[in-house]
Amino acid sequence: MSAPSPTGAPSAVVVGLCAHGLAVVRALASAKVSVTALEADPRLPGAHTRLAPVHLVPDINGPGLLEALVQLRKKLPSQETPVLFLTNDNMVRIVGAHWPLLRGLYHLSWSDCRENVLRLLDKGALEAHCSTHNLPYPKNWMLQRREQLDQIPADAFDTPLIAKPTQPLSGFKVRRINSKDQLQSLVDDYPTALPFLVQQWVPGGDDHIFFTALYLDNGRILASFDGRKLASHPPAMGQTTVAESVPDPRMHKLAERFFAPLHLSGPVSLEAKIDHEGRFWIIEPTLGRTDYWLDVCVANGVNLPLIEFLSQKKAPVPACSQTSGTIWFDTERSPLSYLRLHLNRNVKPTHDTWRPRFAYWDRTDPLPSLVALVRLFTSLVQRTIRKLRQMVR
Known part of the structure; x- marks a missing residue:
C-alpha cells in the first residue's frame, strides 16, 4: 500500500507525540506522507523524531x-488541506465540540458524524446503546455523586466490581472494588472525577480481552484488524502494554454489530472480554482516533493511519490483509513488558514463533528510543535514591 509522494507541504498533522502519536507519524511517513506534529512536552521521546517537524505549543x-x-494552519502552505490525526479522547472531545472553528482548515474523517462520536465518548451512554441493540454489556450503575452510594444494592458487592470515570483523563482509569467501603474511599479520594461508571467485573486475565479495529466510511468497513491483549496496566483492567494479532470472527462480528447502527466514518475500535463460559462482554469503544495499540495493527499488515489519509484525500484505498507473528510491547508504560511476557507461564502468545515490536524503537528513527532509555535510566536512579533515603531515615 502506498501514498502519493510528499509535495513538501505537510499532508497530515498529528497531535501528540506519546508512543501512540509517534506510531501514527511513523505509519504515515513509511508511505512517504509528509507529516507535521504538535506537542506540548518537549521531553517526550516522540518529540525527537526525525520523521516530522515538531511544533511546540502550550x-x-x-x-x-x-x-x-x-495558528499552525496559518504557518502551513495553503494549497493543500492537511488531514488531522488526534491521539487521545480529550483531543477528540475538544475538536468535535468546536469543529466549526476548524472546518476548512483540516480534513477530519469523522466530522460529519461527530454527534455520535461525542455521545459515545461518555461511558455513561454505553448501556443505552447496548440495551437498544441487544449487545452484551455487564450490569452497571451510574454514580453521579457520593450520596448515591446507597442506590447500589448490597448484593452487588457479592462479586467484584470495577469503577471508572465516565470522562477521560480523570485521575485514574479503572479500579477494582470488592466492598462498599472501598468504593466510598475511591469517591472520597477522587471527588472531581465523578461521575463513575460502576459495573460487574468479568472474570479473567488480560489474555481474555480481545479487540477489533475498523476504519469506516459512512458505516462501510474499509479496513479491519482483530487482536488480543497479553498484558495491560493495571492488570486485566488498564491500558494495553502487550498485544498480538489474532483474527477472531466472533469478536469481529460483535464490533460490526456495535458500530453498524451509528453509520460512522473514521477510525473506531471495540474491546471485549470473554468469560469462562466463552461469552463476550463489551468493555468499551474508542472513537475518533486509533487506539494505543495501533502499532500492532501496522506491524501486522493493516496501516490504519495510511488508510485514513488516503480516504480523506479521495485516493484509492487498496485492500490490506491482516498478518500474524509480530507482538507489540508498550515499553513507554511497561519498560519490562518483554521480559515479563517471557517469565509469565500463565499467558502464552497464540503463535510459538513471533517477532517483537517495541513502542519507540525504529532503526530509521532511533533518537526517540535513545531518549526513552535515558528517561528510564534516570527514573530508576531517582527511585533507588528515594528508597535509600527512606532506609536511612
Missing part, C-alpha cells in the same frame, strides 16, 4: 488546542 489537551491548530 496546550494540546485543553481549549488551547483549538488556537494551536488555527
Whole structure:
C-alpha cells in the first residue's frame, strides 16, 4: 500500500507525540506522507523524531488546542488541506465540540458524524446503546455523586466490581472494588472525577480481552484488524502494554454489530472480554482516533493511519490483509513488558514463533528510543535514591 509522494507541504498533522502519536507519524511517513506534529512536552521521546517537524505549543489537551491548530494552519502552505490525526479522547472531545472553528482548515474523517462520536465518548451512554441493540454489556450503575452510594444494592458487592470515570483523563482509569467501603474511599479520594461508571467485573486475565479495529466510511468497513491483549496496566483492567494479532470472527462480528447502527466514518475500535463460559462482554469503544495499540495493527499488515489519509484525500484505498507473528510491547508504560511476557507461564502468545515490536524503537528513527532509555535510566536512579533515603531515615 502506498501514498502519493510528499509535495513538501505537510499532508497530515498529528497531535501528540506519546508512543501512540509517534506510531501514527511513523505509519504515515513509511508511505512517504509528509507529516507535521504538535506537542506540548518537549521531553517526550516522540518529540525527537526525525520523521516530522515538531511544533511546540502550550496546550494540546485543553481549549488551547483549538488556537494551536488555527495558528499552525496559518504557518502551513495553503494549497493543500492537511488531514488531522488526534491521539487521545480529550483531543477528540475538544475538536468535535468546536469543529466549526476548524472546518476548512483540516480534513477530519469523522466530522460529519461527530454527534455520535461525542455521545459515545461518555461511558455513561454505553448501556443505552447496548440495551437498544441487544449487545452484551455487564450490569452497571451510574454514580453521579457520593450520596448515591446507597442506590447500589448490597448484593452487588457479592462479586467484584470495577469503577471508572465516565470522562477521560480523570485521575485514574479503572479500579477494582470488592466492598462498599472501598468504593466510598475511591469517591472520597477522587471527588472531581465523578461521575463513575460502576459495573460487574468479568472474570479473567488480560489474555481474555480481545479487540477489533475498523476504519469506516459512512458505516462501510474499509479496513479491519482483530487482536488480543497479553498484558495491560493495571492488570486485566488498564491500558494495553502487550498485544498480538489474532483474527477472531466472533469478536469481529460483535464490533460490526456495535458500530453498524451509528453509520460512522473514521477510525473506531471495540474491546471485549470473554468469560469462562466463552461469552463476550463489551468493555468499551474508542472513537475518533486509533487506539494505543495501533502499532500492532501496522506491524501486522493493516496501516490504519495510511488508510485514513488516503480516504480523506479521495485516493484509492487498496485492500490490506491482516498478518500474524509480530507482538507489540508498550515499553513507554511497561519498560519490562518483554521480559515479563517471557517469565509469565500463565499467558502464552497464540503463535510459538513471533517477532517483537517495541513502542519507540525504529532503526530509521532511533533518537526517540535513545531518549526513552535515558528517561528510564534516570527514573530508576531517582527511585533507588528515594528508597535509600527512606532506609536511612
